[in-house]
Amino acid sequence: MNVLISADMEGVTGVTAPEDVHPGTAAWERFRRLFVRDVNAAIAGACDAADDAQVIVTEGHNTMRNLLIEELDERAQLIVGHHTTYVMMEGIDRGIDLVFLVGYHAPAGAVGVLSHTFLGKGLLDLTLNDETCSEGRMNAMLAGSFGVGVGLLTGDQAACADATRYIPGVRTVAVKEQIDRYSALCLPPAKTEAAIRAAAAAAVEDATAHRPLVADPPYRWSATFANPSSAGRAALVPGVERVEAGTVTWSSDDFATSYKTFQVVAMLVGVSFESPVFD
Numbered sequence: 433m434n435v436l437i438s439a440d441m442e443g444v445t446g447v448t449a450p451e452d453v454h455p456g457t458a459a460w461e462r463f464r465r466l467f468v469r470d471v472n473a474a475i476a477g478a479c480d481a482a483d484d485a486q487v488i489v490t491e492g493h494n495t496m497r498n499l500l501i502e503e504l505d506e507r508a509q510l511i512v513g514h515h516t517t518y519v520m521m522e523g524i525d526r527g528i529d530l531v532f533l534v535g536y537h538a539p540a541g542a543v544g545v546l547s548h549t550f551l552g553k554g555l556l557d558l559t560l561n562d563e564t565c566s567e568g569r570m571n572a573m574l575a576g577s578f579g580v581g582v583g584l585l586t587g588d589q590a591a592c593a594d595a596t597r598y599i600p601g602v603r604t605v606a607v608k609e610q611i612d613r614y615s616a617l618c619l620p621p622a623k624t625e626a627a628i629r630a631a632a633a634a635a636v637e638d639a640t641a642h643r644p645l646v647a648d649p650p651y652r653w654s655a656t657f658a659n660p661s662s663a664g665r666a667a668l669v670p671g672v673e674r675v676e677a678g679t680v681t682w683s684s685d686d687f688a689t690s691y692k693t694f695q696v697v698a699m700l701v702g703v704s705f706e707s708p709v710f711d
């Protein structure tokens with residue numbers, strides 16, 4: 433039983449503010465300890481359910497250097513760093529049987545704690561085949577393209593509701609209830625760790641029930657930006673077409689190719705902002 437845990441930080445126990453997840457801040461130093469606790473709970477659950485569990489944790493936040501490996505459950509291995517092929521899902525090509533999405537968040541435009549889709553600002557809406565595409569959905573689709581299902585998602589209630597939309601029946605653990613993008617009613621780690629561990633164990637126990645999320649090609653993406661200049665930058669990527677002042681589209685029959693195109697668009701737009709005032 434090979435489990436890949438894709439670990440993001442906005443949906444971690446207690447996290448509610450941008451500085452909580454911003455590397456280098458005192459708040460981030462505090463919350464990276466809670467981050468590893470949520471992840472360790474998921475590792476422990478997988479190992480509770482399967483003696484032979486092999487767990488790879490892949491960092492999914494910012495520059496992918498947040499988790500404290502010295503505090504990571506010794507039964508897991510950790511992929512660190514963002515110069516990878518599959519970004520938040522690096523390792524999905526390593527013979528994985530089941531995926532967990534831990535610490536996830538609602539998409540851009542949704543009322544959820546630190547809601548966004550890759551870019552912390554500037555991306556108003558992202559759709560895949562005409563439906564909102566959160567990080568969770570695109571990563572579940574990428575796993576599906578490798579024949580792997582998602583057994584568990586943790587985050588705020590908005591992230592859990594989002595996951596239930598794109599994967600009906602998926603097991604979720606809400607560690608907090610969003611009040612606003614920057615506030616939430618939070619459960620303490622003593623409660624969330626137990627809930628995550630139990631849900632992870634249950635997900636491994638019925639691993640075969642978690643069928644891969646797949647959809648027929650073509651995979652048509654649309655991204656709308658607050659700043660029209662962002663669309664202009666994005667349209668420099670081969671295959672990406674600017675269809676409105678602030679909107680670009682692209683399409684591919686190969687899911688991984690379409691996913692990588694989004695990654696390039698997001699990276700390019702992310703480094704193209706000229707001014708915090710005019711962005």
Ligand SMILES: [Zn+2]
Binds near residue numbers: 440442
């Ligand atoms: Zn993140």
